[in-house]
Amino acid sequence: MNLVGELVLARNQVLQFTTSSSDNGFLATTQRLNLITTELQESVMKTRMQPISNVWSKLPRVVRDLSQSLGKKIRVEMDGKDTELDKTVLEAIKDPLTHIVRNACDHGIETPEIRAQRGKPAEGVLALRAFHEGGQVIIQISDDGGGIDIERVKRKAVSSGMITQEQASRMSEREASMLIFAAGLTTATVVTNVSGRGVGMDVVRSNIEKTGGQVDLQNRGLEGLTIRIKIPLTLAIIPALVVVTGEERFAIPQVSLLELVRLEREAARKGIEMIEGSPVYRLRGALLPLVYLDGELGLAQRAKGEEAVNIVVLQADDRHFGLVVDRICDTEEIVVKPLGKLLKGLTAFAGATIMGDGKVALILDVMGLAQRAHVISETRERASGAASAATSASESAKRRLLLFSVGGGQRMAAALEEAARLEEFAADQIESSGQQRVVQYRDEILPLISLAEHFGYEEADAPGRGLSVVVVREGERSYGLVVERILDIVEQELKVQRRSQRAGLLGTAVIGGKVTDLLDTAAVVKRFANACETHAV
Amino acid sequence: MSTSRQFCTFYLDRALFGVEVHRVQEVLRDQEMTAVPLAPEVVRGLINLRGQIVTAIDLRRRLDRGPRESSGRSMNVVLRTEGGAVSLLVDEIGDVVEVDDAILERPPENLRGVARGLISKVAKLENELLLLLDADKVLLVPTKA
Structure with missing residues (x-):
């Protein structure tokens, strides 16, 4: 394994020379060397993988x-x-x-x-x-x-x-x-x-x-x-992004990398705002806390606002932050080497590696760096499990959301794929079974869950009026979520701003320009089902 | 009958120091160094020793001596330790000398400062004194709070 690591490093070094050479034979050979090394590396990795x-x-x-x-x-x-x-x-x-x-x-x-x-x-x-x-x-x-x-x-x-x-x-x-x-x-x-x-x-x-x-x-x-x-997944050889700050090169493991943002001079001056002295950037409407790598590591700082700003958007745990670096180089396969005992205490670094030119570069520990810079802190309330699971799946992808209002114009949204159908039921269709309002729906009895009631809002429906219902399926059964009005279906990136501790809510996001609560459909249905069971007992 | 041991010697701030020769892995000329931000002050950086990453300690800073006046290049004395190799940066490399136990003496009482804890013995060579370093203690770098 170590030998393969060495080989990858040697390959990277050879590749450096190709940029300054014009000898075709040499270029072709290094190209082949490059391919063979990659294949060898992959197959060695594979043999090490076990179920x-x-x-x-x-x-x-x-x-x-x-x-x-x-x-x-x-x-x-x-x-x-x-x-x-x-x-x-x-x-x-x-x-x-x-x-x-x-x-x-x-x-x-x-x-x-x-x-x-x-x-x-x-x-x-x-x-x-x-x-x-x-x-x-x-x-x-x-x-x-x-x-x-x-x-x-x-x-x-x-x-x-x-x-x-x-x-x-x-x-x-x-x-x-x-x-x-x-x-x-x-x-x-x-x-x-x-x-x-x-x-x-x-x-x-x-x-x-x-x-x-x-x-x-x-x-x-x-x-x-x-x-x-x-x-x-694998520890020894990882793809990493190489960045430069204050004459030093640093490698950032690609796993934590979300995207790169470059702000030209004018945009940088406008785009980066300060909250109580802490820099933030508005990335598609969400606030991204910024960390200046040079400042954080105590390196000589460049005069800010002179040139374009490069932001590396990183993910630490389930939080995002932007790391400002001087220059972004390239991605490279790097071989992770541990730091000596003397440097074990440095949480900002995950290890070191040897670059193509033979020099040592430090690998940033995104988690450690984030903690150091207080972009994430242990004491801060972290997302509840359900919310983080739901958001991590959706965070970077666009999602189709169903917008509706509940109990007097309270805006809420749920993932569209959770809704099986949208129905309107006339008042005379609604029957009751025990305490429970139900409707006959496709040869099934569909229990109706009032979201207004669930969240303690005033139920706005006047007697005699029909009901707007979002039909959801949970396991084998269908449930009808009673809402005040279906507003819209939007497709947008979902950025949960504030995670909610409230049962049945995933959090809050800005959807369609307005603050909207995100419904945790599964939790609402589950609570309802549990309540039914306890009644039954 | 007295036994003798071999020491690898080097100069630092015009004083002659030595470490036991079996602790020394190799001696290198000045290497390209990558600084480690946030590291303890005595850590000068990392060097690439044939694919192995070695921490380099500035022995002058470790012994609380001022920076070198002339801008001469320092030498690396690479030591073997349990946690991998560590390099000591010194001014100039000396010889390997054979030291008879009979000429060893405890460091004098008036030796003060950090050096006191790090120098285990003083060897009275013919023309100068050889200060023998306790390699383990030298490598035990106090971490900054």
């Missing part, structure tokens, strides 16, 4: 043994067994993965008795999923157990002196649940030989971060817990 099932195959047994000794019933489901990962990465995540699974069995999934009390099937489900997303491999471990008891985690953290009472009370749910990754915290009241010794999740996290990955979790309360592990 994740190599690691997963041991897990069912772990779970079975554990569930027997704990007196629980747990079923393991696996999806995406064939997802391939680099051998070294696979090796590195084996232990963390086993640990997470053991944790889920021990703390997550409840005993059959408790599950029965909570109205869950006696058998718990542990679902493992692996898939590719944007050049990264995502491994998701979800259980349908008791989730994390946020209050208990906070109490534990306070009593062990990790945080103060005041900090605890200010913490968001998400931050609090991230506390389980802190060292020395255990929430299990009983120390078993399985877990509960307070060493664990912190080790899991550091092991995964060592491979360049990230861990994230989504606490769904009593519905369970999902842990997401993000792992860069």
Whole structure:
């Protein structure tokens, strides 16, 4: 592997000479050398790739043994067994993965008795999923157990002196649940030989971060817990964008790169605005915080506003920011080399590489840089799981949105593909079943969910008037969402500005020039369905 | 009977320093260097040593000595460490000298400053003193808060 890395570097160096040579024979040979190297690199990479099932195959047994000794019933489901990962990465995540699974069995999934009390099937489900997303491999471990008891985690953290009472009370749910990754915290009241010794999740996290990955979790309360592990596809050779700032070259991994924006002199002066001294740029209507790389790294700063401004739009976690650099060069395959022990503490760099001319260039750690520049901060409320999942899928693509109003002109939007049909029902078509308003619709009884009611707006419909209904399908069933009026269908890029904590809302975006709430259809329907079930019980 | 050890010597600010020869991987002439922003001050940069990236430490800064007056090029003394190779930048390279344990002495009490912690022994050579550095301590760079 290292040899291939060397070869790629040597190839890059040879390619540098081709620009200054006019010897045709030489050019043709280097062209071939280039192709062969690329192919060799690809095939070596391929041989190193192994399916994740190599690691997963041991897990069912772990779970079975554990569930027997704990007196629980747990079923393991696996999806995406064939997802391939680099051998070294696979090796590195084996232990963390086993640990997470053991944790889920021990703390997550409840005993059959408790599950029965909570109205869950006696058998718990542990679902493992692996898939590719944007050049990264995502491994998701979800259980349908008791989730994390946020209050208990906070109490534990306070009593062990990790945080103060005041900090605890200010913490968001998400931050609090991230506390389980802190060292020395255990929430299990009983120390078993399985877990509960307070060493664990912190080790899991550091092991995964060592491979360049990230861990994230989504606490769904009593519905369970999902842990997401993000792992860069290959570690050794990555495509990167090379930029220059203050005489120094830096490489930016392409995974984090979204787009490049160049502002000519006039546009730069107008386009970059300041909010309390922090520069921002309006990128298609959304505010993009800017970070000057030279300033951030303490390099000699160029006089601003003299020349064109180059902005590299980057993604860190689910946030975007713009990195201002002096010059943008080219993309290149780079070989990631670790920094020595002395420089390990520098979070702004992910490593170093050797460029075509033999000089060393630093690889920027986008995440670390963003944190350093406070473009993203840990303390800030991060997006809730549902919102980030929904937006990451849509963030860069144009989406067709259905615009409607709810309860007295409140503008809302939902993804058009979620709507199966738009219907108008006359007043006399509406019947009721128990408390529930329903209509007969295509040989089905369609329950009607009033969005105005759901969000606590005044229901504006006058008796006797017909209803505008958006029919959505969720699984096998259809539901009718009652809206005040269907306004429009628009196609535009969806930039969620403010993520909402409110149940049933994904967030807020500017659609058609006006502030509009984004409906989380699935959540609304789910809540409705749950409410029905509890009525039924 | 006394034993003797070999030391690789070099000059820094006109003083003669030495490290044990088995710690030294190689000695290089001035290399092209890439500065590392935000790094501790003593880290001068990174060099490309045949495809390996090596951190270079400015020994003058490490020993709290002022910058070099003449703009002569510095030499790299590349040391082997557990965490890969590290290079020390020195003014001029000396010889490999054989030092008999009998002429070693603890650093005198009036030696002060950072150097005190870094110099393990002083060898009394015929015409000058050789200050023996504790390589591990030299490489233990205090990280900036």
